[in-house]
Amino acid sequence: MTTPADLLVVGAGVAGLTAAIAAADAGLTVTVLFKPSVGGAPSTSTAYAQGGIAVVDPTDPQDSIERHVADTVAAGGPLVDVDAARSILADGPAAVDRLIAWGAQFDRRPDGTLKRTREGGHCLSRIIHAGGDATGAEVQRALTAAAKTRATLTAQAGQAYALLANGDRIVGVRTPDGDVLGRTVLLATGGAGHLFSSTTNPLGATGDGIALAAAAGAEVRELEYVQFHPTMLYTPGARGRRPLISEAVRGEGAHLQDANGESVMAGVHPMGDLAPRDVVARAVTDAMERTGAPCVYLDATMIPDVAQRFPTVTEAVRAAGLDPQTDLIPVVPGAHYLCGGVVTDLDGATTVPGLYAAGEVAHTGLHGANRLASNSLLEALVMGLRVASAAQVASAVPDGAVHPIPPSPARAERTALQDAMTRLCGVRRTVDGLEELGALLADPGFVVDEPAVTPRDHEDGVLAAVARLMAAQALAREETTTEALEATR
Numbered sequence: 001m002t003t004p005a006d007l008l009v010v011g012a013g014v015a016g017l018t019a020a021i022a023a024a025d026a027g028l029t030v031t032v033l034f035k036p037s038v039g040g041a042p043s044t045s046t047a048y049a050q051g052g053i054a055v056v057d058p059t060d061p062q063d064s065i066e067r068h069v070a071d072t073v074a075a076g077g078p079l080v081d082v083d084a085a086r087s088i089l090a091d092g093p094a095a096v097d098r099l100i101a102w103g104a105q106f107d108r109r110p111d112g113t114l115k116r117t118r119e120g121g122h123c124l125s126r127i128i129h130a131g132g133d134a135t136g137a138e139v140q141r142a143l144t145a146a147a148k149t150r151a152t153l154t155a156q157a158g159q160a161y162a163l164l165a166n167g168d169r170i171v172g173v174r175t176p177d178g179d180v181l182g183r184t185v186l187l188a189t190g191g192a193g194h195l196f197s198s199t200t201n202p203l204g205a206t207g208d209g210i211a212l213a214a215a216a217g218a219e220v221r222e223l224e225y226v227q228f229h230p231t232m233l234y235t236p237g238a239r240g241r242r243p244l245i246s247e248a249v250r251g252e253g254a255h256l257q258d259a260n261g262e263s264v265m266a267g268v269h270p271m272g273d274l275a276p277r278d279v280v281a282r283a284v285t286d287a288m289e290r291t292g293a294p295c296v297y298l299d300a301t302m303i304p305d306v307a308q309r310f311p312t313v314t315e316a317v318r319a320a321g322l323d324p325q326t327d328l329i330p331v332v333p334g335a336h337y338l339c340g341g342v343v344t345d346l347d348g349a350t351t352v353p354g355l356y357a358a359g360e361v362a363h364t365g366l367h368g369a370n371r372l373a374s375n376s377l378l379e380a381l382v383m384g385l386r387v388a389s390a391a392q393v394a395s396a397v398p399d400g401a402v403h404p405i406p407p408s409p410a411r412a413e414r415t416a417l418q419d420a421m422t423r424l425c426g427v428r429r430t431v432d433g434l435e436e437l438g439a440l441l442a443d444p445g446f447v448v449d450e451p452a453v454t455p456r457d458h459e460d461g462v463l464a465a466v467a468r469l470m471a472a473q474a475l476a477r478e479e480t481t482t483e484a485l486e487a488t489r
Contacts, residue, residue, distance in 0.1 A: 076368025
């Protein structure tokens with residue numbers, strides 16, 4: 001049995017590495033366990049984030065924490081915990097300062113101040129960015145580099161198959177290569193975009209942390225609120241991870257039009273193309289159904305320096321044989337962000353002793369029913385720092401034997417599961433469809449209960465477990481169905 005680290009972090013994105021670095025700086029021993037992607041690097045959604053970090057400029061008399069809170073509540077609705085939102089957003093500027101001190105380099109104006117752009121749902125420009133539209137890549141680079149310089153921090157590749165408990169306290173995780181222990185265990189495993197046929201998430205985003213925490217008895221809430229980004233690059237027949245067309249492109253003046261050249265957002269919302277993401281995603285879906293076309297189009301040709309301002313987007317569009325400076329960009333909604341998750345307090349603690357969660361896997365109350373653009377990286381930074389502080393006062397691992405708590409081994413064929421989730425629990429949902437989905441997920445002809453042999457088997461079991469939770473929670477909250485949404489129009 002390995003000696004327990006003071007902090008065991010499962011996941012190596014912005015939330016996990018922020019907690020790990022801050023804890024190491026405080027003198028704690030830290031182990032980071034990460035799921036590797038092809039080539040061995042950590043699989044994280046952070047690296048793919050384009051737009052930036054939503055954070056108030058304390059020197060801007062036009063902006064304030066309260067205005068940021070108001071925008072957050074307007075996007076996320078009554079499910080936003082206003083006190084939690086205010087607490088997290090207020091700590092944003094200091095958290096960004098810490099990230100910059102660790103080496104992150106953001107785009108700046110000639111006078112040295114941070115450049116800021118506007119995204120959907122924001123009343124003004126408060127989004128800082130790096131490399132034009134490569135913010136996540138820069139954040140991942142800076143945190144990875146900083147982590148490598150901390151003597152008490154070690155990282156290892158591995159997939160968490162089960163949480164380990166001693167009595168009622170979580171004390172580690174089980175991997176194919178053995179058990180890894182920690183006095184505090186942080187789940188920072190990201191989202192579950194691969195529940196659906198197309199997503200902006202990396203291949204490793206299979207809901208692992210949700211399934212692990214739920215199996216251990218942690219409260220999991222509001223999984224039914226999946227944010228579908230309205231502008232994922234459309235390629236006929238493509239599945240899996242697809243390139244995102246950053247919302248900041250619309251923030252710089254691009255607009256959406258349907259296959260007939262008509263505005264998608266005209267008359268839909270006062271903020272037009274910069275309405276909150278759920279509004280735009282539904283409008284895009286409406287336009288596709290109205291025209292019978294498989295996509296709508298984003299016109300960015302009016303942005304004079306689009307290749308320089310959005311190099312990541314430009315590269316992806318050019319790889320599809322188009323040029324955003326001269327061509328319309330075909331786009332569709334794609335699974336992007338899990339707004340619900342493992343319930344935590346404002347220190348990141350779950351309802352299970354010893355277990356913490358931060359980042360997309362967690363539910364702090366900040367996002368409500370619909371995350372405000374670029375609030376995710378900010379939340380991950382703030383909550384990562386808070387978990388590091390909490391880990392400094394964690395209890396010692398109790399003596400005695402540990403036992404694993406694995407998710408259910410039942411799993412489905414992945415493509416069939418993704419197609420069912422997309423059809424029945426995607427942008428469009430009905431009560432009948434959700435009932436059909438629930439029955440399907442309980443059907444032994446669709447879901448098989450067999451031991452996992454390979455890492456993919458384990459992921460398929462995790463996906464099925466999270467799908468069952470999501471379908472049940474969606475059915476219990478009928479206001480997310482198409483019937484209910486249309487009744488409010």
